[in-house]
Amino acid sequence: MTQAQYTPREMSFDLVIIGSGIAGLSAAVAAADKGASVVVIERSPEPDFGGNTRWTESYFRMKSETEVSDDFEERLVSNAGFHLDPNIIEAASAPYEQWPPYVKAHGMPDPEIVSTLANMAGPTVTWLKQYGIKFDFLPTYFLTAAAPRLMPVGGGLAMIEALRTYALKKGVTCLYETTARSFSRQGARSTVTTADSTGQELLLHGKAVVIASGGFQGNPEMLTQYLGQAAKFVRPVAKGGYYNKGEGIRMALAAGAAPAGDFGSYHAEPLDPRSGATEALVMNFTYGILVNKHGKRFLDEAPGLVDVHYDHISRAIGEQPDGICYVIFDQSIYDVPNWKKSIRTDQPVIQGNTLQELAQACGLPAAALSATVAAYNDSCPTGKFLPFELDGLATTNLEIPKSNWSRPINQGPFMAYPIIPGICFTYGGIKINKDSQVVDNDGRPMPGLYAAGEATGLYHQVYTGATSVMRGAVFGKIAGEHATA
Numbered sequence: 001m002t003q004a005q006y007t008p009r010e011m012s013f014d015l016v017i018i019g020s021g022i023a024g025l026s027a028a029v030a031a032a033d034k035g036a037s038v039v040v041i042e043r044s045p046e047p048d049f050g051g052n053t054r055w056t057e058s059y060f061r062m063k064s065e066t067e068v069s070d071d072f073e074e075r076l077v078s079n080a081g082f083h084l085d086p087n088i089i090e091a092a093s094a095p096y097e098q099w100p101p102y103v104k105a106h107g108m109p110d111p112e113i114v115s116t117l118a119n120m121a122g123p124t125v126t127w128l129k130q131y132g133i134k135f136d137f138l139p140t141y142f143l144t145a146a147a148p149r150l151m152p153v154g155g156g157l158a159m160i161e162a163l164r165t166y167a168l169k170k171g172v173t174c175l176y177e178t179t180a181r182s183f184s185r186q187g188a189r190s191t192v193t194t195a196d197s198t199g200q201e202l203l204l205h206g207k208a209v210v211i212a213s214g215g216f217q218g219n220p221e222m223l224t225q226y227l228g229q230a231a232k233f234v235r236p237v238a239k240g241g242y243y244n245k246g247e248g249i250r251m252a253l254a255a256g257a258a259p260a261g262d263f264g265s266y267h268a269e270p271l272d273p274r275s276g277a278t279e280a281l282v283m284n285f286t287y288g289i290l291v292n293k294h295g296k297r298f299l300d301e302a303p304g305l306v307d308v309h310y311d312h313i314s315r316a317i318g319e320q321p322d323g324i325c326y327v328i329f330d331q332s333i334y335d336v337p338n339w340k341k342s343i344r345t346d347q348p349v350i351q352g353n354t355l356q357e358l359a360q361a362c363g364l365p366a367a368a369l370s371a372t373v374a375a376y377n378d379s380c381p382t383g384k385f386l387p388f389e390l391d392g393l394a395t396t397n398l399e400i401p402k403s404n405w406s407r408p409i410n411q412g413p414f415m416a417y418p419i420i421p422g423i424c425f426t427y428g429g430i431k432i433n434k435d436s437q438v439v440d441n442d443g444r445p446m447p448g449l450y451a452a453g454e455a456t457g458l459y460h461q462v463y464t465g466a467t468s469v470m471r472g473a474v475f476g477k478i479a480g481e482h483a484t485a
């Protein structure tokens, strides 16, 4: 067939949604409820639909079904990025309409977005319950936690299945193995160019498009571009991450969207590299020590409660030689009731009757490990060990201190797990306003273009845990409603 004869297939809808995770399906259901014709395109085969959302427990940082945690806004704001310009902070405290364009387009955690997320979390949970999703406070894998975590019963999978079932009933078209490649806008019509399951081009036209295609954790080229050397040591914590390759972010930026969030960072989790299981976490390091492949400690393992610190500790592991470390602990771990709930790897703990044996089993230099443990043991205080609260058992006179739960490691057999930084999702994405409209580099909403979920940029520094699924639901719903209003 010659170029002149080639005519791609085309379909038209009111709304074209890229991605079928929580953000995309929330947008689809909200728009379908307003009577819009909707297509959801999804690159994965149907059994894998749902991206990252499919694999998550889906904790919501909420103290009840109607209220976010007490520290919600404070945490997001305190992780607003380094050395923020006071002029920006002052300008952003005025009503939004008065913000200068460069502030509307700034990549900071936008106070408009943070307050919309906090205010709409409760109503969005109520809205999700309409579709048969139940919420409860169920046990988590954190042994100590600063914030409460509400979760949908059945996790993210239960949510996307309920939303998809409803969407299909309302006539939403779901196309699987269909990948969005580019976006264009002519007049009042947006077009997403896709490759369908046969690799053929399919043009999808809509009055508006919602980009809900996740981050770029599944794209080694973008990871290297934005994270640099750290990229070679990370891998997605679950299968869904491999499908998120950043096309949505790229197509929006190419069309003039402003970037937001920290493109050079990501949400990290401590992962056992030997395991292929979903979220093979090793989360007991606050009770032991972490050593790198040279047998040396490199940070404070317990600056606070584990749910606050596992993110930046996991990222720091990626900066160690070969991007790996080992948690070293001993039989005193059994003083921590139910400690194994913090271990989600399916691989066995590595054991040694002596530290030398343990070092050999881990491939660590035995003399260095023994010296590290001896120095640590000598610096451990006496005092009451309180496994589930900050007990202030801090080391003394150690160059790298440990702030809590410091007890000598001297009761063999000794134990270890290897840990690498798993990538949950990337921080960098598209700037949106409180109506989920994509904002251009001059702070203006881009006609007919919306984004929600991981594809949008919000986070800097340390991830405020249990807020990513809820932002997908909140801004996905807003996008679906606003785009069809």
Ligand SMILES: Cc1cc2nc3c(=O)[nH]c(=O)nc-3n(C[C@H](O)[C@H](O)[C@H](O)COP(=O)(O)OP(=O)(O)OC[C@H]3O[C@@H](n4cnc5c(N)ncnc54)[C@H](O)[C@@H]3O)c2cc1C
Binding pocket: 018, 019, 020, 021, 022, 023, 024, 041, 042, 043, 044, 049, 050, 051, 052, 053, 054, 055, 056, 057, 058, 059, 060, 156, 178, 179, 180, 181, 212, 213, 214, 215, 237, 238, 240, 241, 243, 244, 245, 246, 247, 248, 278, 279, 424, 425, 452, 453, 454, 455, 465, 466, 467, 468, 469, 470, 472
């Ligand atoms: C194991 C695990 C545990 C987690 N735990 C929590 C938690 O407890 N609480 C929390 O808040 N967050 C958690 N997260 C993060 C959270 O799950 C995600 O950030 C959130 O679900 C993202 O939703 P989303 O809809 O934006 O993206 P996704 O759910 O990733 O959906 C994006 C979809 O877009 C599709 N797609 C990508 N590119 C294209 C393209 N070009 N064309 C067509 N389709 C495309 C993908 O296949 C995918 O289905 C966890 C993540 C994981 C992996």
